Amino acid sequence: MRRNDGTMERWNGKVTPHLVAFALSIIPSFPLSAQSFEQRLLAIPDTASLRQMSRDLSAVPHMAGTPAQAATRDYVLDRLRSWGVDAWSKEYTIYLPQPDTVEAWIITEPRAKPSRLALTEPGGGPQVPPFNGYTGDGNVTAEVVYVNYGLIEDYKTLDSLGISVNGKIVIARYGRSFRGIKAREAQKRGAVGLIVYSDPQDDGFFRGDVYPKGPMRNANGIQRGSMMNGNGDPTTPSWSSVAGARRVPEDSLDIPRIPIIPMSYGNARRFLEPVAGPSVPQSWQGALPFRYHVGPGPVRAHLHVKTERGSRAFHSIWNTIGIVRGARWPDEWVVVGGHRDAWGPGARDNVSGTVTVLEAARTFATLAKEGQSPARSILFATWDAEEWGLIGSTEWVEELEDSLKAHVVAYINEDGTFSGPTFSGGGSPSLKSLFRAATHVVPDPTGPGTVYDVWLKAKKGDTTALTFGNLGGGSDFAGFYHHLGIPAGGIGFDGPDGIYHSMYDSYDWMSRFGDPAYKSHRAGAQLVAVILGRLANSDLLPLDYAAFGVEMDALVAQLDSGIAKKQWTATVSTQPLKDALDRFTAVARAFKAAGDTAHVNADRAQRVNQALMLVERRLTRPEGLVSRPWFKSLQFAADLDNGYATMAFPSVNEAIRYADAATANKELTDLVNRVDQARAALVEAAAALR
Numbered sequence: 001m002r003r004n005d006g007t008m009e010r011w012n013g014k015v016t017p018h019l020v021a022f023a024l025s026i027i028p029s030f031p032l033s034a035q036s037f038e039q040r041l042l043a044i045p046d047t048a049s050l051r052q053m054s055r056d057l058s059a060v061p062h063m064a065g066t067p068a069q070a071a072t073r074d075y076v077l078d079r080l081r082s083w084g085v086d087a088w089s090k091e092y093t094i095y096l097p098q099p100d101t102v103e104a105w106i107i108t109e110p111r112a113k114p115s116r117l118a119l120t121e122p123g124g125g126p127q128v129p130p131f132n133g134y135t136g137d138g139n140v141t142a143e144v145v146y147v148n149y150g151l152i153e154d155y156k157t158l159d160s161l162g163i164s165v166n167g168k169i170v171i172a173r174y175g176r177s178f179r180g181i182k183a184r185e186a187q188k189r190g191a192v193g194l195i196v197y198s199d200p201q202d203d204g205f206f207r208g209d210v211y212p213k214g215p216m217r218n219a220n221g222i223q224r225g226s227m228m229n230g231n232g233d234p235t236t237p238s239w240s241s242v243a244g245a246r247r248v249p250e251d252s253l254d255i256p257r258i259p260i261i262p263m264s265y266g267n268a269r270r271f272l273e274p275v276a277g278p279s280v281p282q283s284w285q286g287a288l289p290f291r292y293h294v295g296p297g298p299v300r301a302h303l304h305v306k307t308e309r310g311s312r313a314f315h316s317i318w319n320t321i322g323i324v325r326g327a328r329w330p331d332e333w334v335v336v337g338g339h340r341d342a343w344g345p346g347a348r349d350n351v352s353g354t355v356t357v358l359e360a361a362r363t364f365a366t367l368a369k370e371g372q373s374p375a376r377s378i379l380f381a382t383w384d385a386e387e388w389g390l391i392g393s394t395e396w397v398e399e400l401e402d403s404l405k406a407h408v409v410a411y412i413n414e415d416g417t418f419s420g421p422t423f424s425g426g427g428s429p430s431l432k433s434l435f436r437a438a439t440h441v442v443p444d445p446t447g448p449g450t451v452y453d454v455w456l457k458a459k460k461g462d463t464t465a466l467t468f469g470n471l472g473g474g475s476d477f478a479g480f481y482h483h484l485g486i487p488a489g490g491i492g493f494d495g496p497d498g499i500y501h502s503m504y505d506s507y508d509w510m511s512r513f514g515d516p517a518y519k520s521h522r523a524g525a526q527l528v529a530v531i532l533g534r535l536a537n538s539d540l541l542p543l544d545y546a547a548f549g550v551e552m553d554a555l556v557a558q559l560d561s562g563i564a565k566k567q568w569t570a571t572v573s574t575q576p577l578k579d580a581l582d583r584f585t586a587v588a589r590a591f592k593a594a595g596d597t598a599h600v601n602a603d604r605a606q607r608v609n610q611a612l613m614l615v616e617r618r619l620t621r622p623e624g625l626v627s628r629p630w631f632k633s634l635q636f637a638a639d640l641d642n643g644y645a646t647m648a649f650p651s652v653n654e655a656i657r658y659a660d661a662a663t664a665n666k667e668l669t670d671l672v673n674r675v676d677q678a679r680a681a682l683v684e685a686a687a688a689l690r
């Protein structure tokens with residue numbers, strides 16, 4: 001099993017690869033050795049190919065629901081088929097209201113004439129109107145209150161200052177939370193409208209030169225984005241938007257009711273500068289050149305937003321799927337995907353992820369043509385309408401739930417992540433060893449050495465700092481990981497950027513600042529190919545449950561601190577959970593040790609792997625979290641109060657945060673039982689190995 005760490009990958013460890021290679025070589029369509037297969041995987045991805053696809057796909061803005069986005073579907077299918085990949089598209093009809101009217105005025109003094117704001121991004125070519133997906137409609141005028149990031153704690157600060165946002169239009173800066181949380185919290189407190197803007201402190205001149213001189217956000221840059229907190233089509237929560245699907249009525253959808261407009265700091269400044277009232281707490285001060293005040297008023301905003309409603313609001317979206325069939329275990333699927341829609345040209349978010357998926361497809365297709373098919377099947381997906389709420393991937397996962405649970409080994413997600421020199425990644429703790437191993441064999445885009453070498457150097461030689469994140473909210477892994485319990489994760493390269501969700505996320509930006517030589521794209525495609533290759537070809541799936549157990553065990557401390565804060569230590573104990581995780585880890589270690597030395601034939605490997613695939617499925621429950629039934633995994637979820645941040649053991653964590661000691665105990669007992677069930681899958685895997 002541990003063929004994927006630094007020492008074993010050269011095939012000079014305890015495993016006797018010659019026997020395996022000999023056994024495999026008698027199957028004609030299988031590679032002579034895993035090493036030469038991997039060398040081909042590294043050799044094929046090409047900067048010119050990536051650059052061409054990046055340029056083509058970012059030529060025009062391609063928001064979900066538009067003709068330009070239908071054209072990217074055809075482009076992707078055409079590319080895949082030209083390489084010999086069997087590919088098709090999958091259509092869904094989605095509630096996706098496009099904007100009819102987005103207008104704003106500023107009224108600086110009580111009797112002043114309203115002055116209309118220009119809400120565009122000059123010089124960016126054709127553009128998507130500046131609006132937020134799933135904004136409410138309205139035509140409102142009110143005094144402005146500055147609410148910092150619009151977090152729950154920011155409203156507590158306002159309470160302590162004696163300032164209410166009831167009946168006001170709030171102006172919040174982007175950052176620190178998913179934007180949908182800002183809308184939810186503003187609306188909850190009676191605000192009648194919301195302006196969201198990008199403060200230069202967060203991704204503008206305060207961080208570096210602004211576009212077109214540098215990569216950061218200029219005074220006209222606007223961050224669009226969805227305001228929905230749920231995942232998938234809001235009219236079909238937890239079932240798929242296929243033809244004839246039952247739909248939740250429009251007036252009861254879980255989306256904002258108040259009008260929301262995203263603004264540049266050029267426009268936001270016009271409101272913030274004349275705001276009176278108390279001076280802001282120091283941490284609320286942004287980088288605009290004056291002291292910020294909280295308000296309310298006297299400056300007023302007039303917001304007018306009208307979006308499609310009724311049948312006009314429904315639009316078609318299309319995922320694309322391509323498959324390179326496995327030669328040995330075709331019914332075990334490795335899935336890789338990235339979203340294909342964008343708020344603008346989207347060279348970074350997410351043409352960079354899309355073309356990396358495509359380049360990996362070209363690589364595996366080339367090998368298959370040379371007679372080197374992967375052992376397992378690999379599915380290459382591009383998702384539509386991710387930007388509106390992970391919609392394409394969610395609808396697909398909801399439609400194919402049973403077969404995905406039965407067949408998918410792991411899901412690799414690539415989203416907006418190839419635009420700089422700095423490597424990072426995140427995923428289920430079971431996949432992190434595999435990701436780390438892949439960094440050892442891929443040359444770094446800037447060098448010298450491998451991705452691992454440069455990563456280690458950046459961490460000043462501290463190997464304990466080479467960590468991967470866990471999965472919260474915000475991308476297409478959620479359907480696989482949070483909803484179905486399938487191991488998921490992804491990797492990327494980032495650098496400074498202030499073009500997120502703006503018209504300036506373009507080929508020009510990418511080729512001048514993000515990744516001029518397309519070497520990060522290539523390294524990304526190579527990493528993805530190596531990760532897919534090992535997931536597809538390892539006899540025993542490279543899922544590291546010993547590391548998983550250790551990491552989860554360490555995270556119990558978060559529950560302990562929550563319990564201590566509530567002063568429940570006398571009645572609520574996490575000891576049974578720690579014990580269960582220790583039992584889990586002990587079995588995982590024994591399995592790993594046995595796997596390192598075992599010689600498994602194809603039939604036995606299949607039985608072992610079927611059991612391994614159950615481990616994380618068993619850490620889900622059908623009824624999901626109390627707060628959000630769609631989130632069925634009990635490992636991690638997006639933090640309900642933040643939207644992006646991760647929360648470990650969410651069922652217990654939320655009971656501590658929102659309920660009482662008895663509920664926390666009930667959730668702990670449920671979790672312990674499920675950890676024991678997951679351990680039973682490992683016991684089964686170990687038995688199949690013997």
Ligand SMILES: [Zn+2]
Pocket residue numbers: 339349350386415416
């Ligand atoms: Zn994205």
